[in-house]
Amino acid sequence: MSLFTDPRWGEALSHLPDYLGNHVRVSLAALALGLVVSLPLAILTRNRPAPRAILLALASVVQTVPGLALLALFYPLLLLAASVTLKWFGVSFSAFGFLPAMLALALYSMLPVLRNGITGLNGIDPALIEAAKGVGMTARQSLVMVELPLALPVMMAGIRTAAVWVIGTATLSTPIGQTSLGNYIFAGLQTQNWVFVLFGCVASALLALAVDQLLGLIESGLRQRGRLRTALGATGIAALVAATLVPTMGRSSSGYAVGAKTFAEQYVLSALLRDRLQAAGLSATARSGLGSSVIFGALKAGDLDLYVDYSGTLWANQLHRTDIKPRAELVAELKTALAKDNITLLGELGFENAYALVMPKKRADALGIRTIADLAAHTSTMSIAGDYEFFSRPEWAALQKAYGLQFSAQRQMQPDFMYAAVASGEVDVIAGYTSDGLIAKYDLVALDDPKQAIPPYDAILLLAPKRAGDERLKAALSPLLGKIDITTMREANLRASGNDANSSPDVVAKWLWEKVGGR
Amino acid sequence: MPSRPMIGYAHVTKSFGALRAVDDVSLDIAEGEFLAIVGSSGSGKTTLLRLANRLIEADGGTITIEGGNVQDIDPVALRRRIGYVFQSGGLFPHLSVADNIGITPKLLGAPAAEIAVRVDELIELMQLDRASHRDRLPEALSGGQRQRVGVARALAAKPRIMLMDEPFGALDPLTRDALGEDFRELHRKLGLTTVMITHDMTEAILLADRIAVMRGGRLLAQGTPAELSASTDAYVLELLRTPRRQVERLNALLLQGGAA
Numbered sequence: 065m066s067l068f069t070d071p072r073w074g075e076a077l078s079h080l081p082d083y084l085g086n087h088v089r090v091s092l093a094a095l096a097l098g099l100v101v102s103l104p105l106a107i108l109t110r111n112r113p114a115p116r117a118i119l120l121a122l123a124s125v126v127q128t129v130p131g132l133a134l135l136a137l138f139y140p141l142l143l144l145a146a147s148v149t150l151k152w153f154g155v156s157f158s159a160f161g162f163l164p165a166m167l168a169l170a171l172y173s174m175l176p177v178l179r180n181g182i183t184g185l186n187g188i189d190p191a192l193i194e195a196a197k198g199v200g201m202t203a204r205q206s207l208v209m210v211e212l213p214l215a216l217p218v219m220m221a222g223i224r225t226a227a228v229w230v231i232g233t234a235t236l237s238t239p240i241g242q243t244s245l246g247n248y249i250f251a252g253l254q255t256q257n258w259v260f261v262l263f264g265c266v267a268s269a270l271l272a273l274a275v276d277q278l279l280g281l282i283e284s285g286l287r288q289r290g291r292l293r294t295a296l297g298a299t300g301i302a303a304l305v306a307a308t309l310v311p312t313m314g315r316s317s318s319g320y321a322v323g324a325k326t327f328a329e330q331y332v333l334s335a336l337l338r339d340r341l342q343a344a345g346l347s348a349t350a351r352s353g354l355g356s357s358v359i360f361g362a363l364k365a366g367d368l369d370l371y372v373d374y375s376g377t378l379w380a381n382q383l384h385r386t387d388i389k390p391r392a393e394l395v396a397e398l399k400t401a402l403a404k405d406n407i408t409l410l411g412e413l414g415f416e417n418a419y420a421l422v423m424p425k426k427r428a429d430a431l432g433i434r435t436i437a438d439l440a441a442h443t444s445t446m447s448i449a450g451d452y453e454f455f456s457r458p459e460w461a462a463l464q465k466a467y468g469l470q471f472s473a474q475r476q477m478q479p480d481f482m483y484a485a486v487a488s489g490e491v492d493v494i495a496g497y498t499s500d501g502l503i504a505k506y507d508l509v510a511l512d513d514p515k516q517a518i519p520p521y522d523a524i525l526l527l528a529p530k531r532a533g534d535e536r537l538k539a540a541l542s543p544l545l546g547k548i549d550i551t552t553m554r555e556a557n558l559r560a561s562g563n564d565a566n567s568s569p570d571v572v573a574k575w576l577w578e579k580v581g582g583r
Numbered sequence: 584m585p586s587r588p589m590i591g592y593a594h595v596t597k598s599f600g601a602l603r604a605v606d607d608v609s610l611d612i613a614e615g616e617f618l619a620i621v622g623s624s625g626s627g628k629t630t631l632l633r634l635a636n637r638l639i640e641a642d643g644g645t646i647t648i649e650g651g652n653v654q655d656i657d658p659v660a661l662r663r664r665i666g667y668v669f670q671s672g673g674l675f676p677h678l679s680v681a682d683n684i685g686i687t688p689k690l691l692g693a694p695a696a697e698i699a700v701r702v703d704e705l706i707e708l709m710q711l712d713r714a715s716h717r718d719r720l721p722e723a724l725s726g727g728q729r730q731r732v733g734v735a736r737a738l739a740a741k742p743r744i745m746l747m748d749e750p751f752g753a754l755d756p757l758t759r760d761a762l763g764e765d766f767r768e769l770h771r772k773l774g775l776t777t778v779m780i781t782h783d784m785t786e787a788i789l790l791a792d793r794i795a796v797m798r799g800g801r802l803l804a805q806g807t808p809a810e811l812s813a814s815t816d817a818y819v820l821e822l823l824r825t826p827r828r829q830v831e832r833l834n835a836l837l838l839q840g841g842a843a
Contacts, residue, residue: 192673195674198662198673199687200659200662209675
C-alpha cells in the first residue's frame, strides 16, 4: 500500500480539530500565564541586581528539568493541593489534564520572557531615561511611555522563543491527560503507527513555525516601527487561534471518558470500551496515552469514567501490598478495598497481563532453562531489559530476592522495542508482558515463576465513583466480562503491533469484538 | 539687579563619593538673563545645572527657582515648568517629532487639539518644515534638525526658564552658529531666563550676557566678558586667551591670503 493512500492519514486528520484545538488552547493559556507572571517580575527586578540574579537562576533551573518530568511533577503536586483545599475549604479541583499542563508549560515559558524582558529594559540608553525624567515624567510614566516601548522588540523576541518552546513541549502533556498533538505521537509510538507519529510531528512543527513567523512579523514591525507588519502579525495570530479553537469550542465534553495507559493493549481495550458504550447509545471518548500513575488518580477524582487496569498493579501501587495471593482471591480483596474509595471493580476481562521474564525459545532450550529458577544460574553473564517502570517496581525486588537474580547489566527500553532487542540478542532476557503478541511472533518463551514471586495481573474493569450506580453503563460493559482469554488478547496485541492500516487500535478493537461478542 | 533672582544658588554642595562635584557655589541668575557656564569636563558644570531641576539632589546649600526653594516643590512639577535641552537631543526614538515636542503639555494634561496647535507653532518657530518633519521619527532628521526639535520640546510647556546642557556641542560649525544665533533671538523674543553649559569660551562670549567659570567644582569667576577679562585668576585668563588667540591667528592668516 502506498504511503499516501494509507487510510490512517484520514483517521489522523479526523482527530486534528480536537488535538490541535486543545494543543493551541493549553499553549495559549500557558503563554498568557507565563507572560502575566514574568513581565511584572522583569519590571520589578530590572534595577535590583540581587533578586534579578536569583530569579534568573530559578528560571534556568526550571529550564534544565526535562519537559516530560516537569509536566509529570505537576500532577502529584496539584493532587496534593486539591486534597488540601478539599480539607480546608471544602472545594476541590481537577489535577488532571489542562491545569497541570498549563502550569508546567507556563513555568517553562518564563525563562526567555524574563531574560529578554530584563535585557530589553536594562539595554535602554540611560540618557533617554534621564530625558524622560527631564521632560517631567514620573517613574511610572517613564516606564510606560519610554522604557517599555523601547524594550518591546527585545521582549517580543523572548515571547517568540517562549511560544515555540511551549508549543513543542505541549506535545508531552498527553501522559498527564491533556489532549494535544502529542496524542498522535504517543499513540503512534505505542502502536507502531508511524503515520500517526509523522502526522503529529509535522503538525506540531508546522504550528510552531507558523506562530514563530507571525510573532517574528510583529517583532520586526515593532523594531522598525512599522504599524502594518505589527498589525498583520497580530491579525495572523488572532486568525490562527480562532481557526483552531472555534471548531472545538461548541463541543460539550459530556459523555464517558475512557482512559488508556501508554501501551498498545490499552489503546485497543479503550477503543473496544468506547465502541461498546457508543453501541449502547452512550456518548464516549477515549483519553489515551495516560501515565500509569496518573490514570488511577484521574478515575478516583472523576476525570475519567472507566478504564482497564491490572490487579497486581493496584495491589502493589495503591494498596502497597507485597504479599501474593491467588488470582481470584486477590481480585476479591482488591474489590473490597477499592469499594472504600467508591471505585467499582466491575469484573475481570478474562486474561492476565503479568510481567514475565522472556527470552528466545531456542536459547532457553539450549541452556535447559524453563523456569526463572533455572535462569538464576546464568544471570551473572546476562543482561536484562525492562520498561521504564519495571526496575523500580516491587515485583522486580521480589523476583531478585526470591531467585537471587544478579544480572550483569540492566537497561530500560520502550516496551515495543524490547521484544526485537531480545530476539536479536542485543539483550539476553526481557521483562515482558504475558499478553503480548510479540512473544509468539519472535518465537520467545515466558519463563515459569514456580515461587510465585510475581503477583497475578488480571485485567479488571474499573468505574469511577460517580458511575457506581450507573446501570446503563454496567449493562453496556457486561458482555465483555470474562470473555477475553489470553490467546485472543495475544492475537489482538499482535495485530496491533503491525505497522499497517489494519493495526490501528480502532480496527483491532472491531476485530476483537467480532471474536468475543458472540461468546 | 532685581530684588529676586530667577534662579539662585547659595552655598550649594554636591559630592559623589569622595569627589566634590560642586563645592560651595553661590550664583544668582536674573530674570531675562542669558548665562553661560564654562568649564572643562569634570568641572561640575553639568551637575550644577541638574541641581536646579532636581535631576540631582544637592547635599547642602539652598537653590531657589522664582523665589521658591526647590526642596519645597515636587520634582516632577518642577521639571515640567523648566525647559531642559539635553546634550545630544535626548529625543525619544519611538515617538514622532510632533509627539516628542508635545510630550510635556501631554503630561500636564493639555487637550490634544491644543497640543497640536502648539506643536505646529513650535515647528514654525524652530524653522523646521511642517510637511516633511512633523510626523517623522527623530532618526530621519539631521543632527541640527534634531537639536531644533529638542529646543522645541523644551519650550512646549511655555517655561520661563531654559536649562541647556551643551546644546550645540555636537553640531558642525555652520549649523552650530546658525542655531546659536536663532536661539539667542528666541531667548530675547520670549523673555526667557537661560542657563547654557558649554566648554567653548567663544560660544559663551558670542551668546551669553554673563559667563560663570567652573573648575574642580568651584565657581572661579562670574561676570560679563569684559568683567572677566579683569579677573586675576590665571585659569580664567587662559580661557579668555583662547578666543583672542584664534582671532589674531585668523586675522593674520586672512590678511596674508589677501596680500598674496
